[in-house]
Amino acid sequence: MALKKLWLDLDTGVDDAQALMLALADPGVHILGISCVHGNTPLQNVLQNTLRVLRVCGRTDIPVYKGCQRPLLSPKQHASDYHGKDGLGDVPDPDPPSLDLLQKKKAVPAMIKAIKDNPGQVTLVATAPLTNLAVAVQLDPTLPEKLKALFLMGGNVNSRGNTTVCGEFNFVADTEAAFVVLERYTCPTFIAAWEFSCRSSLPWSFCDQWLSQDTVKARFMKQITAFSRGTAQSEDYLSTQSTAGHGFNSCDCYAMAAALDESLMLENEEVAVSVELEGAHTRGMMVVDYMEQLKKQHKVFLMKTFDLDKFKGMLMRSLQ
Template sequence: MKKKLIIDVDTGVDDAQAIMVALAAPNVEILGITCCFGNTPLENALKNTLRVLKVCNRLDIPVYRGCSEPLLAKKRQAGDYHGKDGLGEVPDPDAPGLELVQKKKAVNAMIKTVNQNPGEVSLVATAPLTNLAVAVQLDPSFPKKLKALYIMGGNTDSRGNTTVCGEFNFVADPEAAYIVLDRYNCPTYIAPWEFSCSNSLPWSFCEQWLCQNTEKAAFMKKISSLSMKKAQSPEYQKEITEGKGFNSCDTYAMATAIEDAFITESDEVAVTVELAGTYTRGMMVVDYMELLKKKHKAILMKNVDLEKLKTLFMNSLK
């Protein structure tokens, strides 16, 4: 049986990479892609998702319009890394138009799809968690009908990439992240920021990956040029990825949903999100001392099989 996925994205470059990995996986059926603000405004995220589907000849997959702003927080974007349009500032004059976006709203589509496939659908969330927070408020039974939840977000060592102590997806909507970690009691896998940095891929592999002679590879090379240049800058390497290489954050969550035994080391621990701290708002709190008395524990990734990840990447551009 194929693994049924809903993918919730704010399509920047690493979301595009994650989507393409899922599209190429023979054991995966994507039931829908829901879009949220985040790396770029919602309209861009929708357009970017359609561009990815077009290059992969999969415009049959429904794309849904989700939340355009956080529940309470001020809006943030990541244009300095992903480009102002979220996809490397290499516009396509023949890109699909927003008329292809479904009329049904993202949250309603999530709920309906999961209700039609109870216990069978995994949700891969690579954006701020606003759509997921709204979904559980509309339907409190939604999480227990999911097979599993895979999140790229949060951090374990108070090492921020957006604020002093906060990772982008959680900082972009701390209240949503808090709600999701509090109310989603399905099996929950989290790819935190520091983990993705320490499991980055060598730049030499990246060259091999992008040099495949295909339309998909040409597309990926074009859209990722800006972010890769940024990622290879001495300042970014020193402060963010410790010089280890290419870090496609969102793809770790996707690979875990796709590939059995991808995780080789993890911690199972209760987590929450700090909402009030002057410097720590949006930071994920990891409760190793079990002071929170939470029954539900998340699986925090620590190490993964990078050879499996390389294979998924290579196949995504064939």
């Protein structure tokens, strides 16, 4: 059977690392490349973190590319309060991988070429601010029609934010890019929104089981997850993030897992969406057009329910 071809666009913090390790553990996948972008942590950290995860998994053969280091127009921001200043829980790396492992070619041209060379075969998974994707479609407007599918982690469906009053981090971190992507990418598009991931969170007891596996990968994940777990279980976080649920929520893993195995998506909702660009409180909010007033032909698939038992199995295998 032919391998499923993926291109990954990451801002590697802890949940991106978890998602990347899901993909690396799937024997049916060929990762054509990884484009890095600003987001959870500054770009230089994202590059280092991505190489670090690949090294732990013995996969530094996968090409990693340097992408956009700032948003199109939005103020630059990061998520160090949740992921740690370095994006991976501030766990020291005594022997960091050399940045010489990075490809010389820039991320956006590399992404465009990979998709062009494999028309209709590449699934693009983006778990980060969408700057690289927005720049790519500006350079090659035909790019979306060459994609097999696009899987995104981002946006929100009930106007409940995790970064601003009404905005989810990836869409707030580059609001114009999110708008461009939702307008211009007309390939089959699947979105794991913030509230969906919250509703689908897993028990902390499963997290303990997942991290207690006696492997190098599990010990690494336990180390880098400690900071964000402490934050997620703190009273201050739970009091301000009422939508976050009271369990283990690795947001990016839902988009990645669905891209790897679409059968995990038990229920999706097909609807047109956009992004609010101007509101004082609603800038970055995903607009869900149930009344069809936007008159958009292209509709996305919003994930609604997930096969959590199968998802747990994928997570367990990712650390074995």
